[in-house]
Amino acid sequence: MKLILPVAGYGKRMRPHTWSRPKVLIDVAGKPMLGHVLDQFADVGLDEVIYITGWLGDQIRPYVKANYPQFGAQFVIQEELVGQSHAIWLAREHISGPCFIVFADTIARVDLKRMAASDADGVLGVWEVDDPRRFGIAFTRPDGTVERCVEKPATDEHKLAIMGTYFIREGRDLIAAIEQQMARKNMLKGEFFLADAFNVMLESGARFTTEAMSVWQDCGVPEAHLDTNRWLLDHGSDNSGTTSARLVNSTIVPPVNLADDVLIENSTVGPYSVVEGGCQIVDSRLEDGIVMANARITGSQLNRSLVGERTEVTGFTGSLNIGDDCRVN
Secondary structure, eight states: OEEEEEEOOOOGGGTTGGGTSOGGGSEETTEEHHHHHHHTTTTTTOOEEEEEEOTTGGGHHHHHHHHOTTSEEEEEEOOSOOBHHHHHHHTGGGOOSSEEEEOTTEEEEOOHHHHHHOOSSEEEEEEEOSOGGGSEEEEEOTTSOEEEEEESOSSSSOOEEEEEEEEESOHHHHHHHHHHHHHTTOOBTTBBOHHHHHHHHHHTTOOEEEEEOSEEEEOSSHHHHHHHHHHHIIIIIOOTTTOOOEEESOEEOSSEEEOTTOEEESOEEOSSEEEOTTOEEESOEEEEEEEOTTOEEESOEEEEEEEOTTOEEESOEEOOEEOSSOEEO
8 A cells, every 4th residue: 555645835825834844744733734644544554655745855755754754755856836737647657556545734534544445446535615616526426436626717606625635546547547637738827637537537437436535634824834834732742741842931722733942931821822852931921822941931921823933022912923033022
């Protein structure tokens, strides 16, 4: 079993944090988004992960080597960003047999084992949305099989969105379909989307079904990232009862996730706060935000904030979205 992770995007909507790291290595609820995705595959029988990297992708290899050595790994570079299908095609020499494809900028909960046990040629993780016009949509028959897929439909009557978790019974069939898609130049706004490759497979007689997600949380923009942080802290990532963070005349309001080497002095932290390793929080109030490694917050009241690594914030009240190595006074 293989897992294909296309992680080559620039992550422009998560700047300034993606100036210094790929989007999937931005922390949420105590670990990078990529870690949360890989954790879901701990007991699915995964043999190998294929990482399709791009912008700052050299940071991904050491992270997975240090934290997920149990999975074999292949790394492929996508230099020209012309879509999802093209990214997967670049890894064609590594793709065969059953495989999952996951887009790692979302946190989803779906029955992966049931997807892998299906006798269908493909299974699409789906989530019902109010406005489907910015998603790929699955059009289904009364028996639940997929009739066709439409990327970013012009109308909103079909609301079953394809949400970035897919299972393909035979990866080589997908590669063949992508090659047909590219030969036809079947693109949308200059990109090759997987929805069109799935349609090629459907036209050839493949049978696709859907699997409903129980949770879908976006990490693509700062506000959504913080909302996902809240959800994860509410669902297993709170370590307020086990952290060894040093507290001096301070109060912790769960749920939080605090690194063990954090110093919190004369401050209140939480709820829904994440403070990473090496940080110092002094004479401050933090609520609903993420403070990245080795930052220092002094005399401040922060709410709904993302603070980058090694950044110093002094005497500030309000919300911040600020990158690494900055000074706010």
